[in-house]
Amino acid sequence: MINNSTSAFFERSTMGLSGLRKQAETIQNQLATGQKMARSSDDPVGASKLRLLARADSLSNIDTVNANRASTDLTLTDTALGSFADYIARVRELAMQAGNDTLTGTQRVGIATELEQIHGNLVALANTRDSAGHSLFGGETAGNAYTLDGSGNAVYAGTASAGELPLGDGQTVSRGLTGPEFLNFSVNGNPTDLMAVVKQLADAVGGAVADPAAAARDSLDALSTGLDAVTTSQTIVGARLAWIDLTTERRIDLSELRTNEQIEVGATDEASAIARLQEVMLALEASQASFAKLAKLSLFDVVG
Amino acid sequence: MASDLLSIAKSGAQTARTALDVTAQNIANASSDGYIRRSVRLEEVSAAGGYGRAGDVSLSGVRLDRVVRNADMFRQSEVRRTGSDAARANAEVAGLENIQSAVEQSNLYSSIVEYEASLQRLASDPVDSSLRASVVESARTMSRTFNIASSALDAVGTSLRFEATDSVDQVNVLATELSRVNLRLARAADASSDQTTLLDQRDSLLQQLSEHVDVTTTFNVDQTVTVRLGGSAGPQLVNGGAASTFAMATAANGTISFTLGAVAVTPAAGSLTGKSQALTKLADVRTNLDALANGLISTVNAAQANGAALDGSAGTAMFTGTGAGDIAVAFDDGAKIATAPSGSGANSRDPGNLTAMRNALATGDPAGNMDKLLFDISSAVAGRTITRDALNSIADSASVALQAQAGVDLDHEAVNLIRYQQAFQASGRVMQTAKDIFDTLIGIR
Numbered sequence: 001m002i003n004n005s006t007s008a009f010f011e012r013s014t015m016g017l018s019g020l021r022k023q024a025e026t027i028q029n030q031l032a033t034g035q036k037m038a039r040s041s042d043d044p045v046g047a048s049k050l051r052l053l054a055r056a057d058s059l060s061n062i063d064t065v066n067a068n069r070a071s072t073d074l075t076l077t078d079t080a081l082g083s084f085a086d087y088i089a090r091v092r093e094l095a096m097q098a099g100n101d102t103l104t105g106t107q108r109v110g111i112a113t114e115l116e117q118i119h120g121n122l123v124a125l126a127n128t129r130d131s132a133g134h135s136l137f138g139g140e141t142a143g144n145a146y147t148l149d150g151s152g153n154a155v156y157a158g159t160a161s162a163g164e165l166p167l168g169d170g171q172t173v174s175r176g177l178t179g180p181e182f183l184n185f186s187v188n189g190n191p192t193d194l195m196a197v198v199k200q201l202a203d204a205v206g207g208a209v210a211d212p213a214a215a216a217r218d219s220l221d222a223l224s225t226g227l228d229a230v231t232t233s234q235t236i237v238g239a240r241l242a243w244i245d246l247t248t249e250r251r252i253d254l255s256e257l258r259t260n261e262q263i264e265v266g267a268t269d270e271a272s273a274i275a276r277l278q279e280v281m282l283a284l285e286a287s288q289a290s291f292a293k294l295a296k297l298s299l300f301d302v303v304g
Numbered sequence: 305m306a307s308d309l310l311s312i313a314k315s316g317a318q319t320a321r322t323a324l325d326v327t328a329q330n331i332a333n334a335s336s337d338g339y340i341r342r343s344v345r346l347e348e349v350s351a352a353g354g355y356g357r358a359g360d361v362s363l364s365g366v367r368l369d370r371v372v373r374n375a376d377m378f379r380q381s382e383v384r385r386t387g388s389d390a391a392r393a394n395a396e397v398a399g400l401e402n403i404q405s406a407v408e409q410s411n412l413y414s415s416i417v418e419y420e421a422s423l424q425r426l427a428s429d430p431v432d433s434s435l436r437a438s439v440v441e442s443a444r445t446m447s448r449t450f451n452i453a454s455s456a457l458d459a460v461g462t463s464l465r466f467e468a469t470d471s472v473d474q475v476n477v478l479a480t481e482l483s484r485v486n487l488r489l490a491r492a493a494d495a496s497s498d499q500t501t502l503l504d505q506r507d508s509l510l511q512q513l514s515e516h517v518d519v520t521t522t523f524n525v526d527q528t529v530t531v532r533l534g535g536s537a538g539p540q541l542v543n544g545g546a547a548s549t550f551a552m553a554t555a556a557n558g559t560i561s562f563t564l565g566a567v568a569v570t571p572a573a574g575s576l577t578g579k580s581q582a583l584t585k586l587a588d589v590r591t592n593l594d595a596l597a598n599g600l601i602s603t604v605n606a607a608q609a610n611g612a613a614l615d616g617s618a619g620t621a622m623f624t625g626t627g628a629g630d631i632a633v634a635f636d637d638g639a640k641i642a643t644a645p646s647g648s649g650a651n652s653r654d655p656g657n658l659t660a661m662r663n664a665l666a667t668g669d670p671a672g673n674m675d676k677l678l679f680d681i682s683s684a685v686a687g688r689t690i691t692r693d694a695l696n697s698i699a700d701s702a703s704v705a706l707q708a709q710a711g712v713d714l715d716h717e718a719v720n721l722i723r724y725q726q727a728f729q730a731s732g733r734v735m736q737t738a739k740d741i742f743d744t745l746i747g748i749r
Binding site for chain 1: 414425429650679689703708709712713714715719721
């Protein structure tokens with residue numbers, strides 16, 4: 001005999017209805033949060049993927065900050081190099097004036113005074129600070145890039161290299177130039193630097209040598225070599241800025257890819273979720289209605 | 305011997321009354337837990353003709369043979385077995401889910417990434433005091449998050465062991481109760497309503513017991529039950545009127561083991577097994593988390609020792625402790641972070657040692673290991689959830705199958721109510737007829 005017990009009927013109905021309800025609630029939760037997963041265990045592989053993507057995102061944000069910083073420092077370097085070039089042009093003008101034999105000694109002293117001023121300005125410019133307040137041309141030194149010795153000559157006090165800044169994905173960029181990289185050059189095989197050239201010129205024009213006009217004319221070669229060194233360095237800085245731009249673009253592309261992947265792995269597909277919710281709701285309503293009808297059927301009502 | 309119409313009618317009316325009582329009892333207990341539908345078995349009372357009275361009619365009515373308890377032993381034992389499996393899976397998944405939330409909701413992963421990120425930011429300007437302070441703060445956040453995850457795991461372990469202790473007590477209470485029921489069953493008269501009630505109790509107790517541990521049952525002729533734990537060769541929990549003591553022991557790493565009357569026993573199913581499995585996983589996760597924290601501490605401290613702090617002094621340990629529970633930041637001053645290589649002067653901007661530290665961290669990969677740990681737990685939860693759902697639906701259908709067979713069908717009872725009511729009325733009419741016959745005989749003049 002098949003005995004369909006009343007409690008079994010109610011238990012079965014409860015199981016069916018609560019199962020459907022649970023499904024509907026899961027979909028509703030996915031829609032409300034916009035996330036497919038409420039916990040890692042909902043999709044362990046997807047959750048791990050999302051964690052890795054989030055990690056890459058937060059490290060990439062730091063790379064962006066570092067790249068901006070390098071970019072700022074290099075732009076400052078570029079501006080400073082422009083100023084160096086301007087000063088060299090002015091020194092050349094003055095050297096040419098001083099090279100004129102018709103000038104009087106007093107006039108030369110005036111030129112020498114201006115040259116000394118320019119020397120001071122060049123030293124100050126070489127000690128420019130970067131965005132973080134460190135010496136822009138001093139490499140990794142803690143103090144100034146150039147100091148003046150007892151006789152007023154500028155001496156490099158920085159470190160040998162400017163240091164690299166990571167840009168992410170293993171890429172780095174040199175964050176600046178050290179003073180000697182663009183101020184040092186050699187004339188006729190003798191190493192010298194721009195500040196020394198200007199200092200010697202000022203001293204010579206001021207009367208330290210027997211023939212200041214000739215000394216001034218001689219210095220023109222050295223000055224044009226110095227200008228070359230500075231403009232070459234400007235090109236290098238420009239290339240580095242372009243490199244940073246390139247890595248930044250790449251970082252943005254990667255970040256877009258990551259966002260797409262995050263959406264693909266973690267986000268709820270609303271259209272299909274709503275359709276599925278509708279389907280589950282329909283089944284739930286139908287089973288509720290049929291349960292209500294069946295539960296009302298009692299023989300006691302009829303035989304009473 | 306002749307028949308007596310009146311006494312036949314009386315027996316009919318009596319049995320109909322009894323059948324109505326049983327029906328009413330069924331209706332009243334339609335939703336009682338563990339109640340098994342009763343039905344009456346009636347038997348004719350008649351005597352065979354004796355010597356020389358071959359043609360004699362000797363009818364004496366009807367009597368109640370027995371109250372039948374519609375229990376199916378097989379389905380009952382299926383409900384116990386599948387229920388035990390489902391209880392184990394439920395307890396295990398619940399425990400694992402708690403472990404998962406303890407590790408995941410502490411946000412340990414993101415705090416480790418944050419620490420890595422702060423070191424990377426420091427690389428842009430190793431002497432910047434605010435960047436150094438941010439490294440110290442993110443280190444502090446990370447170490448506290450480790451502490452939080454560790455204490456959350458401790459809490460999970462404590463609550464699992466507390467529940468297990470309660471389960472063990474329940475098992476002992478149920479076993480004692482079952483031994484008492486056994487004693488009374490041995491004395492109860494066969495097929496009496498007393499016996500059926502005791503049998504209901506026995507089955508209900510067995511089912512409750514199977515929620516906690518898997519039981520192997522042997523039913524004896526006198527309807528008493530012998531219960532063994534840990535398979536059919538395991539030690540006896542209940543034998544007749546005697547119950548052994550079930551006990552739990554906790555190991556140093558927080559896992560639990562069981563004994564029955566001083567004999568070690570390993571239940572294969574039931575919520576206690578599930579809790580024991582969850583605790584084993586918990587000990588595993590704990591070990592991994594401690595190893596992770598310890599690796600991080602030693603990597604960072606070793607790198608610190610190789611470098612120079614901001615003031616040029618030798619680097620000191622950044623973290624103290626040996627595991628997730630006691631990891632702490634050793635200094636508040638960001639200047640003590642050894643970013644420069646050993647031997648550098650004060651305020652050195654050389655990031656050599658910082659790079660070495662970051663490389664060592666990238667090799668040790670604490671964030672990657674954390675991801676692995678989380679993946680390990682979450683995939684265990686996901687896998688066990690599927691098993692649990694399957695076992696639950698098996699247990700549900702076994703329970704519905706038992707209900708369908710042993711439960712009360714109200715429609716059926718409604719029909720019985722009418723049937724026995726009609727039988728009672730008919731017996732009454734028989735009495736009327738007997739009276740009429742008697743009156744007819746009396747009335748002869």
